[in-house]
Amino acid sequence: MPAERSTHVLVVGIDGVRFDSLQEAETPNLDLVAAAGFLTPIQVAGANPTISAPVWSSVATGVDADQHGVLDNSGRPAALDRFDDFAAVLQRARPGSTALIAASWHPLVRSSGNGPLFSSGGWASPTDPDASGSVADAYAADAEVAEYAAQRLRAEPVDLAFVYFGVPDVVCHDVGTGVDYQRAIESSDARLGQLLDAVAARPNRSREAWTVFVVTDHGHLADGGHGGDSAEERTAWLAASGPGLNGPARELSHADIPVQVLASFGVAHPAASGRVFDAV
Numbered sequence: 001m002p003a004e005r006s007t008h009v010l011v012v013g014i015d016g017v018r019f020d021s022l023q024e025a026e027t028p029n030l031d032l033v034a035a036a037g038f039l040t041p042i043q044v045a046g047a048n049p050t051i052s053a054p055v056w057s058s059v060a061t062g063v064d065a066d067q068h069g070v071l072d073n074s075g076r077p078a079a080l081d082r083f084d085d086f087a088a089v090l091q092r093a094r095p096g097s098t099a100l101i102a103a104s105w106h107p108l109v110r111s112s113g114n115g116p117l118f119s120s121g122g123w124a125s126p127t128d129p130d131a132s133g134s135v136a137d138a139y140a141a142d143a144e145v146a147e148y149a150a151q152r153l154r155a156e157p158v159d160l161a162f163v164y165f166g167v168p169d170v171v172c173h174d175v176g177t178g179v180d181y182q183r184a185i186e187s188s189d190a191r192l193g194q195l196l197d198a199v200a201a202r203p204n205r206s207r208e209a210w211t212v213f214v215v216t217d218h219g220h221l222a223d224g225g226h227g228g229d230s231a232e233e234r235t236a237w238l239a240a241s242g243p244g245l246n247g248p249a250r251e252l253s254h255a256d257i258p259v260q261v262l263a264s265f266g267v268a269h270p271a272a273s274g275r276v277f278d279a280v
């Protein structure tokens with residue numbers, strides 16, 4: 001009888017990638033995830049504006065803005081204190097489990113201003129793209145995040161990881177959809193590839209079962225910008241693959257993701273309104 005493999009989950013967040021633009025870009029690494037599992041468009045929940053902080057808070061907590069209270073990128077509402085991120089929920093259920101959280105958008109992980117949206121906090125890139133608003137800094141910050149996360153994923157006992165890249169959103173705000181945006185999406189796919197390569201190189205990889213989620217928070221208008229209710233802004237997407245993870249039998253939502261992440265470990269989410277993917 002083969003030994004049971006240990007459970008591991010990698011969640012990769014890529015900010016502001018339109019579903020149609022994703023399909024026009026060359027994304028060999030995402031394609032691998034989708035081929036082993038699925039890629040599906042998802043709609044930003046009605047309670048959430050199509051803004052980064054509300055939607056990433058749903059990915060973190062399993063509830064939407066009607067509960068977590070995050071309606072824009074400007075402040076951290078007290079309501080969010082009631083909702084742990086999925087890493088905190090795992091670590092409470094399974095003391096000793098190891099989480100890796102790394103992001104180039106600092107409000108996700110840093111205890112300043114409007115953060116951290118992930119209650120566990122995490123590692124922020126030394127370069128802060130928000131400080132300058134420059135595309136070059138966004139690329140530099142994502143490179144830092146990928147290098148840091150890949151190094152830890154390659155050799156350390158990571159059970160659960162959330163890794164965030166922001167270049168596509170910064171580029172689309174700057175110049176809208178088009179060739180630069182396509183290149184930005186392709187750069188994020190290359191970052192995803194760095195993480196998947198690191199996982200593949202783990203010394204005990206053959207004794208580990210990995211589930212991978214890749215998700216965006218919202219789309220963009222053609223000229224760049226989001227926050228409204230157009231289909232281009234409301235349509236996000238999710239790719240996932242892993243043991244026992246089938247194609248979705250229903251429309252999935254961002255709040256379902258942390259519930260499914262925890263279900264991979266056999267842990268029920270105590271507070272989420274989201275559901276496991278195969279719940280109908």
Ligand SMILES: [Zn+2]
Nearest residue numbers: 015016052217
């Ligand atoms: Zn965003």
